[in-house]
Amino acid sequence: MSFKQRALASLALSLAICAGPATAHAADEGVITKPSKYSVQETVARFEAAVKQKEAAGFTVFTEIDHAAAARKFGFDMRPRTLILFGNPKVGTPAVIKTPLLAIDLPPKALVWEDDQGKVWLSYNSADYLFNTIYKRHGAGAAPATAPIAKLLDEMSDQATK
DSSP states (O other), X not given: OOHHHHHHHHHHXXXXXXXXXXXXXXXXXXXXXXXXXXXXXXXXXXHHHHHXXXXXXXXXXXXXXXXXXXXXXXXXXXXXXXXXXXXXXXXXXXXXXXXXXXXXXOSOEEEEEEOTTSOEEEEEEOHHHIIIIIXXXXXXXXOOOXXXXXXXXXXXXXXXXX
């Protein structure tokens, strides 16, 4: 079995383990979850558009990962779950240069997902968790003020879900 096949099989096993019943309130501390009035596909598009509107401030969408599509390749049925990697390289890159292991947790991510009842949600790490837990975990130094980033995340997620 090739490395790629082993990696895909490992991903499929991970997805199968995580594919159990989904509940809206299963998130742990530091995760913000908002209901969306749109489909997963539309919520993803709206979130990405909201991030792109902040491009002048340095924000970008890096990529998205369709977990359900990956699961289907291995015969698993999973409700829609799309992970969006986004961020601000002006803020994140200097921190990753100084603290390479921070790249395990950066860029930030947003998950758009559908629960077992067909309700769509958008979840992401709070700015406080990102800077005061994740940065601290890697010894990345003093955290920037979280309020401005929290406001931006709130605005972008509201634009995607309301």
